[in-house]
Amino acid sequence: MTTRTVQRWTVARQEALILEVLRGERSLEDAADAHALSVEQLVSWRERFLAGGRRALQGDRARRVCDSIADAVGETPLVRLSRVIDVPGAEVFAKVEFMNPMGSIKDRVARHMVRQAALDGRLNRGDVIVESSSGNTALGLGMMARLGGYRCKVAVRDRTSAEKINALKALGVEVVLVQSDLPPEHPESYNRVMERIVRETPDCYFPDQHNNRENNQAHYLTTGPEIWEQMEGRIDVFVAGVGTGGTIGGVARYLKEKDPSIHVVGVDPVGSIFSEYFRSRTLVKPGPYLLEGLGDEEPIACVEFDLIDDFFQIQDEQAFRCARELADREAIFAGGSSGAALWAVRQALAKLGRPARVATVFPDSGHRYLSTIYNDAWLQSKGFEV
Numbered sequence: 001m002t003t004r005t006v007q008r009w010t011v012a013r014q015e016a017l018i019l020e021v022l023r024g025e026r027s028l029e030d031a032a033d034a035h036a037l038s039v040e041q042l043v044s045w046r047e048r049f050l051a052g053g054r055r056a057l058q059g060d061r062a063r064r065v066c067d068s069i070a071d072a073v074g075e076t077p078l079v080r081l082s083r084v085i086d087v088p089g090a091e092v093f094a095k096v097e098f099m100n101p102m103g104s105i106k107d108r109v110a111r112h113m114v115r116q117a118a119l120d121g122r123l124n125r126g127d128v129i130v131e132s133s134s135g136n137t138a139l140g141l142g143m144m145a146r147l148g149g150y151r152c153k154v155a156v157r158d159r160t161s162a163e164k165i166n167a168l169k170a171l172g173v174e175v176v177l178v179q180s181d182l183p184p185e186h187p188e189s190y191n192r193v194m195e196r197i198v199r200e201t202p203d204c205y206f207p208d209q210h211n212n213r214e215n216n217q218a219h220y221l222t223t224g225p226e227i228w229e230q231m232e233g234r235i236d237v238f239v240a241g242v243g244t245g246g247t248i249g250g251v252a253r254y255l256k257e258k259d260p261s262i263h264v265v266g267v268d269p270v271g272s273i274f275s276e277y278f279r280s281r282t283l284v285k286p287g288p289y290l291l292e293g294l295g296d297e298e299p300i301a302c303v304e305f306d307l308i309d310d311f312f313q314i315q316d317e318q319a320f321r322c323a324r325e326l327a328d329r330e331a332i333f334a335g336g337s338s339g340a341a342l343w344a345v346r347q348a349l350a351k352l353g354r355p356a357r358v359a360t361v362f363p364d365s366g367h368r369y370l371s372t373i374y375n376d377a378w379l380q381s382k383g384f385e386v
């Protein structure tokens, strides 16, 4: 009787073969031929091997010791929402960006833009970083300015919460308050005032987060890959609020490169022009709204409409209500744009009409809005029921 030795592809043997390929000692095709395996089989082993390596590196990051607080930006947790979603079979996960050092997703953008500008000589020690911001980018820029030896001056709308303005001052940022109700064509409006500040500030660097796609790139390089990894490559829908458009643009580009079938949904407040521009490519007259961080009065270059598949528009009150519901039911203490994200997730699931795996982003913390969204007297003063 003859015995045939059947070589079993243990994980150790798979790894040894994949390492030969990764070291360039043989091609994927040669390795497949030599062992009568399919190339697809080897590709799947290689993907698993690399994913394991990435997880190991992330494990190291969890125990990381940072050279500065800027190195602590990113690698935020993804949290399953189990109490506020009642669609049977749906799985919804939120990336809790308030875990960043300055408390928001915009730390990623500030770090990337400042580092890029310093690298290629657009920004030098002693220069002034100037920007218009709803407060969060400004805080990230304040962090980078302190660390890099720059000064920082920002224009924020006068509806920005006192918590954000006081935090900016604590970081040594010079704050210019802009009247929220000026039309975008007014020279002192939020959209125009930077032209004057840039003109009047010698040795300044203006990142221009609304029109500079380095903003989107920050998310393409970090937020997108992190979400893909944390969702283990299984995502049906990605939902994000649209302020500058950096988050949705950068993340959508990365995710769609990985899986073009991922459905990308944006949300902006009633009063902003984005939703209607998405639907009909027409510009509507902007109106007032209270929600911070989302929407705009005019088109800006960082919103990549062609990467967005659907858009919802939310009333201030719905966003605030959903934010409070998150605190109440999930113990996630987040800002109004996180409430808007939750509301948009629900809209997207209802429209889809079937269970789906959804990823979304919670950009900042409720601590920023203790005097507004989480203050009954403030809500009442704006005409909302509490």
Ligand code: PMP
Pocket (backbone or CB within 6 Å): 104, 106, 134, 135, 136, 137, 241, 242, 243, 244, 245, 246, 247, 248, 292, 293, 294, 335, 337, 338, 363, 364
């Ligand atoms: N939420 C908050 C609280 C923000 O500050 C911002 C930034 N404007 C966003 C959401 C929107 O993010 P993005 O600018 O990347 O569209």
